Amino acid sequence: MTRDGLSLVFAALADPTRREILSQLSGTPSTVGEVAQRFEISAPAISQHLKTMRALEEP
Template identity: 50%
Template sequence: MASSSDKGSGLDVTAKAAHERRRATPIGKSQLTNVVPLVKPFLLAVVEAFAHAYGVDPVGQVLAALADPTRRQILERVRGRPLSVGDIAKTVSVSRPAVSQHLRVLQEAGLLRCHKNGRQNFYGVDLGGLTALRSYIEGFWDDVLGAFQAAAVEEAERKRRH
């Protein structure tokens, strides 16, 4: 039976339970591929608003974080699935405290996300920083394609005149 707080929401208890189950279900890679184009403008707006409000350059943070080869190596390691700090430390040639510092930099740049499972911290890829970087690079790509199109049109007109 629905409680009094459920009556005004327009959802019965069964629908609410189904909604909660959908929210708790992890997103698969194929579903994520379909969702990213839909949420990309929203994510970019959030990142830009945050950067503006706090004077932070998210693309600069991402580029600075990726400038270090050890951090790039860590990001590659967790690309397939989240790993514990211990598992990450086994794959790089720096001390455990240095690994923790690299993880902090990657997390602050929006490249890694941390979640706890018991006493262990697991790190996986966070799309926020990668989305900001991709948008930045795509801006250049649009310029390059525009310049290429203009050059192709100019070349075609020149050939037509001769």
């Protein structure tokens, strides 16, 4: 991963909601709906957070 890529990862993980989602998903796989139930934000908002994190995956 390039330095620029590493900066993107840190920027994405700077969001506390994304860190909590990542923590939850590291234990067991969950659907977007299951993850959204744990937060006071909508399922589409959770989907957007997941989309941001997925964009960081290496091909």
